[in-house]
Amino acid sequence: MFRLVTKDRALGSALMLIAVLVGSILLLVVGFLARESWPALNEGPGAFFSASGWYPMEGRFGLLPMLWASLLITAGAIALAAPLGLMNAIALRFFLPPGLAAGYRALLALLAGIPSVVIGLWGLVSLVPLIALWQPPGAGLLTATLVLALMILPTVALTSSSALHAVPSDWLRGSAALGLSRWGTITGVALPAARQGIIGGMLLAMARAVGETLVVLMVAGNVVQMPSGLFDPVRTLTANIALEMAYAMDLHRSALFVSGLLLVALVTILALIAGRLGQGQVHAA
Amino acid sequence: MDVSYRQKGIAVMNRLFQTTIAGLGLMGLVGLGHAEDRQLTITGSSTVAPLVMEMAKRFEQRHADVRIDVQTGGSTRGLIDARRGTADIGMMSRALTEKEADMVGHTLALDGVTLIVHRDNPLEDIDKAQVRAIYRGEIQNWSALGGPDQPITVVHKAEGRSTLEVFLAHFELKNSEVQPDAIIGDNQQGLKTVAGNRYSIAYVSIGAAVYERNRGAAIKPLSLSGVAPEVARVRTGEFPLSRPLNLVTAEPPQGLAREFIEFARSAEVHDLIEAQFFVPFGD
Amino acid sequence: MRHRWRDRLLTTLLWLSIAVLLAALGWLLADLVWRGWPGLSWSFLLDAPRDAGRAGGIGSILVATGLILLVALGTALPLGLGSAIWLNEYTRAGSRAGRWTRLSLDILAGVPSIVFGLFGYAFFGLFLGLGYSILSGGLTLACMILPILIRTIEQGLAAQGDDWRQAGAALGMSRASLLWQVLLPVSAPAIATGTLLGMGRASAETAALLFTSGYVDRMPEALSDSGRALSVHIYDLAMNVSGGDAAAYSAALVLIVLIVFINGLTLGASQVWMRKRVSYGYY
Numbered sequence: 016m017f018r019l020v021t022k023d024r025a026l027g028s029a030l031m032l033i034a035v036l037v038g039s040i041l042l043l044v045v046g047f048l049a050r051e052s053w054p055a056l057n058e059g060p061g062a063f064f065s066a067s068g069w070y071p072m073e074g075r076f077g078l079l080p081m082l083w084a085s086l087l088i089t090a091g092a093i094a095l096a097a098p099l100g101l102m103n104a105i106a107l108r109f110f111l112p113p114g115l116a117a118g119y120r121a122l123l124a125l126l127a128g129i130p131s132v133v134i135g136l137w138g139l140v141s142l143v144p145l146i147a148l149w150q151p152p153g154a155g156l157l158t159a160t161l162v163l164a165l166m167i168l169p170t171v172a173l174t175s176s177s178a179l180h181a182v183p184s185d186w187l188r189g190s191a192a193l194g195l196s197r198w199g200t201i202t203g204v205a206l207p208a209a210r211q212g213i214i215g216g217m218l219l220a221m222a223r224a225v226g227e228t229l230v231v232l233m234v235a236g237n238v239v240q241m242p243s244g245l246f247d248p249v250r251t252l253t254a255n256i257a258l259e260m261a262y263a264m265d266l267h268r269s270a271l272f273v274s275g276l277l278l279v280a281l282v283t284i285l286a287l288i289a290g291r292l293g294q295g296q297v298h299a300a
Numbered sequence: 301m302d303v304s305y306r307q308k309g310i311a312v313m314n315r316l317f318q319t320t321i322a323g324l325g326l327m328g329l330v331g332l333g334h335a336e337d338r339q340l341t342i343t344g345s346s347t348v349a350p351l352v353m354e355m356a357k358r359f360e361q362r363h364a365d366v367r368i369d370v371q372t373g374g375s376t377r378g379l380i381d382a383r384r385g386t387a388d389i390g391m392m393s394r395a396l397t398e399k400e401a402d403m404v405g406h407t408l409a410l411d412g413v414t415l416i417v418h419r420d421n422p423l424e425d426i427d428k429a430q431v432r433a434i435y436r437g438e439i440q441n442w443s444a445l446g447g448p449d450q451p452i453t454v455v456h457k458a459e460g461r462s463t464l465e466v467f468l469a470h471f472e473l474k475n476s477e478v479q480p481d482a483i484i485g486d487n488q489q490g491l492k493t494v495a496g497n498r499y500s501i502a503y504v505s506i507g508a509a510v511y512e513r514n515r516g517a518a519i520k521p522l523s524l525s526g527v528a529p530e531v532a533r534v535r536t537g538e539f540p541l542s543r544p545l546n547l548v549t550a551e552p553p554q555g556l557a558r559e560f561i562e563f564a565r566s567a568e569v570h571d572l573i574e575a576q577f578f579v580p581f582g583d
Numbered sequence: 584m585r586h587r588w589r590d591r592l593l594t595t596l597l598w599l600s601i602a603v604l605l606a607a608l609g610w611l612l613a614d615l616v617w618r619g620w621p622g623l624s625w626s627f628l629l630d631a632p633r634d635a636g637r638a639g640g641i642g643s644i645l646v647a648t649g650l651i652l653l654v655a656l657g658t659a660l661p662l663g664l665g666s667a668i669w670l671n672e673y674t675r676a677g678s679r680a681g682r683w684t685r686l687s688l689d690i691l692a693g694v695p696s697i698v699f700g701l702f703g704y705a706f707f708g709l710f711l712g713l714g715y716s717i718l719s720g721g722l723t724l725a726c727m728i729l730p731i732l733i734r735t736i737e738q739g740l741a742a743q744g745d746d747w748r749q750a751g752a753a754l755g756m757s758r759a760s761l762l763w764q765v766l767l768p769v770s771a772p773a774i775a776t777g778t779l780l781g782m783g784r785a786s787a788e789t790a791a792l793l794f795t796s797g798y799v800d801r802m803p804e805a806l807s808d809s810g811r812a813l814s815v816h817i818y819d820l821a822m823n824v825s826g827g828d829a830a831a832y833s834a835a836l837v838l839i840v841l842i843v844f845i846n847g848l849t850l851g852a853s854q855v856w857m858r859k860r861v862s863y864g865y866y
Contacts, residue, residue, distance in 0.1 A: 196586055223692070238483050253695045256698070
């Protein structure tokens, strides 16, 4: 569209350098992880997925129960946070008057900024005893899912709201002119148009959930076992790293880095899936 | 409308002045460090860190040219850093093993380990057999111990902690035998878990337990086969479960490190140690 | 009219969603205020911590936190803006470079914070020699908030219809001018949102900062000093120091007020910037 002027070409090169720098951060992180996990990986990756359980003091490094826990808690959290967050975003864009919307958005931004240690502390002191009354021990799969959903809800809501705001108002007016109700416009025009942004936001939230450490450490129970029920205590990969890294040496430490690598692999898969789902631009005629 | 050359000149000079000041300020902020101070870096156990930090502050007050930086990262980190020289002194909340005999350990204090239950639990005393049975899942209900008809929530510590190792060693348990309902990392997490669950049992540092109980936390330390979980009993050795809190160095310490370690083991800081309900060691 | 029931149902669900969020947030905040309010005072905000943080205040901690956030934002904002602009304006729609960059950002967003902490310690602390320092912590945080920042800014830029760009071309504007004069101000809300989310994440970070900016609670005098961030302080008080709960909750309240303040500033700044450059005439 433009014929690039020298100024623009220089800017383009400078910006590309910046982008390369940013992209290389990931390479550095993965490289670091790979280097630290090499000793354990060398022993043979199969050991990590066997059913031997996680008893590092005895040299057994079975990661499966913790992997499962991470996946379940993340899935549960996004299953709760996605519809709630999306609804809140729709409210922000289509239902709340501008003054209230600004205030509500500030409230969501506030929730997004509360440190995980504070939310975890609240979960441990207020929510876990409550659930323990219903079904001991209280700290378990369900509790962790609930608290994590609360944590990622503002991310979903705010990114989806951003995406919805980006929908051209022409389209919405056109939809109204065609006689669609408000919800008809929302489901028929706004949501499909904002799909990429919304899915991107959910991916961000899911990635955050997978990587969350302190909250699950405090409310998930931390017992390494395959969960058989909603109230079973479980340990996620992240909580495991946090619990044991400070006390691990040699092979044990290396094994923990392997679990870190596994987490990055998980997030990569999530990113690829979301990329596939989000594709396909919505075009106006 | 045109600004005179004089005014432009003044504006430029002002700008230059402001930029220089800002630049100098920024440089000062980035800083060249504190070359004049005598420095000490101490890393390691997060259990020992708050205590050593307070000791360091008191030491700094007495020696104006000293700066002591305390960092956490776990007992293992303290060991590694002291060995490698990244830190001058390491903090560890356990004894050195035979593999670590190349290091020099200086014990600061002893910390007892006690079993705790909820304040409303009628149990007051527990013996070795009962603990073994509970933690192995053989007894699952409080009624077997004279308590209410409720399942026992067994709280256990995560691997690597010396509290866990002291516990397992004393009660002759293997970690794979234990059937926990919840696993905790820090003492505080254990205390909060028990305070929030009427039918749970856990084991934590006596220092932490007594401190919190005195401040009104809903927990109760249990006596072990008749021996009360009191700091005095740990000091005399009657109370059998305890772990040492150590400072370690790669070689016999010299200079500032030696001064500080001597200070930390002297009577001058006993009040700090006792304030945490630990038992001063260098008596 | 056909969808009357569907619409009613959806609207009910919508208000329910808002209610759920308000209830949960309200419960959380009420708890914090109930436990943390008693400890708040001017001296709490200004004094240095004493007795491992149980007494005294958080003055030095606030300064350290501010500096860390400044470094983080100062690094992340230019890098993030640059990357977002490059991704949106300079790469073709399906280009490989663009896709790879976006993918690596998505992956980066999901790396657990504790891994970042270890990476930051190894890379910024050891490899680049920054040690335990505010600089090290700030740079690590910058790495963590870049993905969310870039994604949100990019979205904002992409949302601007080609009208602006075509008008700029018609006027013979260079791309750089167009960006600076028009596109960026119009995307200011998106940039603000990205900054908000990034700052929120940054101020909430604990694990990453514990290993990079460190544990020292002294007032920092240079960016090369170690300094304790507010979130690290809260974590230490709540989970490590006996009797630190009350101070932890008070500090948490302060942190929340800080976040509200920063958010307000960011939103306000973006509105001002946008209004200075862009006015909607007859549209």
